[in-house]
Amino acid sequence: MKTRQRITTARVLPDNGNNNGWYNLLPPPPPARRPRPHESAHWAIIGAGCCGLAVARQLAAHRPQDRIVLIEAERAGFGSSGRNSGFMLNVHTHGTAKDLGLIRRNMRLWEGGLEDLRRLVTEHRIQCDWSDWGRLYCAAGPEGENHMSEVAQSYDRLGLAYEWFDRAAMQGATATPFYTMGIRAHGSALVQPAALMRSLAETLPDNVDLYEDCPVNEITKGRGFELACSGNMVRAEKLILASGVFITDLGHCRNRMVPVGLYSSLTRPLTATEREPFRGIDEFALVPTSPNGSTVRLTRDGRILMRNGFIYATDKRFGPGGLKDARRLHREAIGRRWPALADIEMADTWGGTIAFTRNDGAIFGKLGENIYGVVTSDISPVTRGTMAGKLLADYVVGADSELLRLQFGIPKAGLLPPDPLLRFAVNFQFRRIRASGALEV
Ligand SMILES: Cc1cc2nc3c(=O)[nH]c(=O)nc-3n(C[C@H](O)[C@H](O)[C@H](O)COP(=O)(O)OP(=O)(O)OC[C@H]3O[C@@H](n4cnc5c(N)ncnc54)[C@H](O)[C@@H]3O)c2cc1C
Numbered sequence: 001m002k003t004r005q006r007i008t009t010a011r012v013l014p015d016n017g018n019n020n021g022w023y024n025l026l027p028p029p030p031p032a033r034r035p036r037p038h039e040s041a042h043w044a045i046i047g048a049g050c051c052g053l054a055v056a057r058q059l060a061a062h063r064p065q066d067r068i069v070l071i072e073a074e075r076a077g078f079g080s081s082g083r084n085s086g087f088m089l090n091v092h093t094h095g096t097a098k099d100l101g102l103i104r105r106n107m108r109l110w111e112g113g114l115e116d117l118r119r120l121v122t123e124h125r126i127q128c129d130w131s132d133w134g135r136l137y138c139a140a141g142p143e144g145e146n147h148m149s150e151v152a153q154s155y156d157r158l159g160l161a162y163e164w165f166d167r168a169a170m171q172g173a174t175a176t177p178f179y180t181m182g183i184r185a186h187g188s189a190l191v192q193p194a195a196l197m198r199s200l201a202e203t204l205p206d207n208v209d210l211y212e213d214c215p216v217n218e219i220t221k222g223r224g225f226e227l228a229c230s231g232n233m234v235r236a237e238k239l240i241l242a243s244g245v246f247i248t249d250l251g252h253c254r255n256r257m258v259p260v261g262l263y264s265s266l267t268r269p270l271t272a273t274e275r276e277p278f279r280g281i282d283e284f285a286l287v288p289t290s291p292n293g294s295t296v297r298l299t300r301d302g303r304i305l306m307r308n309g310f311i312y313a314t315d316k317r318f319g320p321g322g323l324k325d326a327r328r329l330h331r332e333a334i335g336r337r338w339p340a341l342a343d344i345e346m347a348d349t350w351g352g353t354i355a356f357t358r359n360d361g362a363i364f365g366k367l368g369e370n371i372y373g374v375v376t377s378d379i380s381p382v383t384r385g386t387m388a389g390k391l392l393a394d395y396v397v398g399a400d401s402e403l404l405r406l407q408f409g410i411p412k413a414g415l416l417p418p419d420p421l422l423r424f425a426v427n428f429q430f431r432r433i434r435a436s437g438a439l440e441v
Contacts, residue, residue, distance in 0.1 A: 087298065
């Protein structure tokens with residue numbers, strides 16, 4: 001009797017062109033490995049972001065005899081996990097924390113992910129500019145200041161230490177009078193995200209085969225799974241989707257997340273003359289309290305990272321027009337803070353997609369027979385995603401732990417309305433954020 005077949009064709013495949021400022025600073029990678037024709041494995045994981053890398057590592061440790069293939073559409077370190085602002089957070093809260101219990105539970109997961117990353121960086125001597133500088137929440141006007149008070153209240157209620165920075169202290173830390181107030185928080189780390197992700201991929205256990213530049217465009221489910229990618233077919237008994245916001249394009253978790261496109265630019269290194277006003281400042285990392293604000297870093301090699309601008313990004317693509325506008329806005333934002341740098345050349349400008357859920361909920365667990373999924377979202381995603389990936393591997397092999405139970409205690413990502421209603425609601429909210437936080441950009 002013929003086994004029933006169900007075929008999923010990917011609606012959108014990742015395509016970030018050549019833009020990712022962090023990745024483009026790295027030496028060129030060795031040629032990508034591709035699957036052999038008619039390859040088979042016990043497990044296939046789609047997506048080598050922070051989640052997929054963590055699933056692969058932990059699954060390999062649980063099942064050293066199993067063959068695991070990790071399939072990535074672009075290069076490891078090139079997707080969202082390697083194109084973010086590099087904050088590896090132990091806790092994060094925008095505004096007043098509504099559900100302290102949920103944040104406390106999340107904190108165990110964020111901190112666990114951060115500790116795992118710290119351990120892996122040490123164990124494998126990963127060169128990713130790891131720094132324990134922490135972060136500085138910043139505000140530049142009344143709207144940001146209101147949010148700052150809410151952040152302070154949340155920290156107080158969580159019993160976390162922080163220091164208030166007045167305008168002078170902000171200027172001392174950032175070499176600009178732009179900011180009116182700040183909160184210095186400790187415990188989180190900073191990284192060069194593309195370097196971290198690429199190295200995590202390079203140091204995977206021997207029973208994991210990583211295939212890159214290899215988009216999976218079709219999944220056929222019969223007795224097992226057949227994945228069509230780059231003209232080849234990979235067969236696997238079990239499938240794990242760690243494909244970030246693209247999980248919906250593979251037919252799962254639709255209407256559970258809002259794909260938001262964010263833009264970033266990285267300047268060339270500042271010259272010695274340009275560095276002069278920053279004398280005594282090795283680095284800084286600013287997180288805006290206003291949702292409209294800019295994430296800004298001075299990196300250790302003397303570049304400015306500017307991240308602002310957001311769009312509803314259903315197609316997860318960043319065309320030349322949007323990138324050109326973003327670059328101009330980023331240069332203006334740098335000029336408002338450091339007028340002498342108003343015309344600085346950008347080494348690169350890029351876009352990236354982040355998933356937001358309605359309720360800071362989780363996308364984690366079983367999606368169907370022998371198919372599982374994990375996506376990280378919302379606040380502090382990379383540390384949380386690293387832990388969620390590891391816990392998914394525990395779950396699929398039947399291992400139990402307190403953290404796994406904690407992960408299952410995080411509410412599932414709530415259902416969202418479909419487009420065009422969602423698009424309308426998100427764009428309405430974005431317009432409100434832009435108008436109220438105009439001074440913070
Ligand atoms: C500009 C920006 C700044 C950010 N700043 C921070 C920050 O400072 N700190 C923080 O914690 N988070 C930050 N984030 C968010 C964070 O980067 C993401 O939420 C997180 O990396 C998502 O991880 P993931 O593993 O779920 O997905 P991804 O990193 O997106 O990984 C999924 C992978 O799956 C691959 N894939 C998808 N479909 C297919 C397919 N069909 N076939 C094969 N492969 C496929 C993709 O190419 C991708 O590499 C930021 C995001 C952006 C865009």
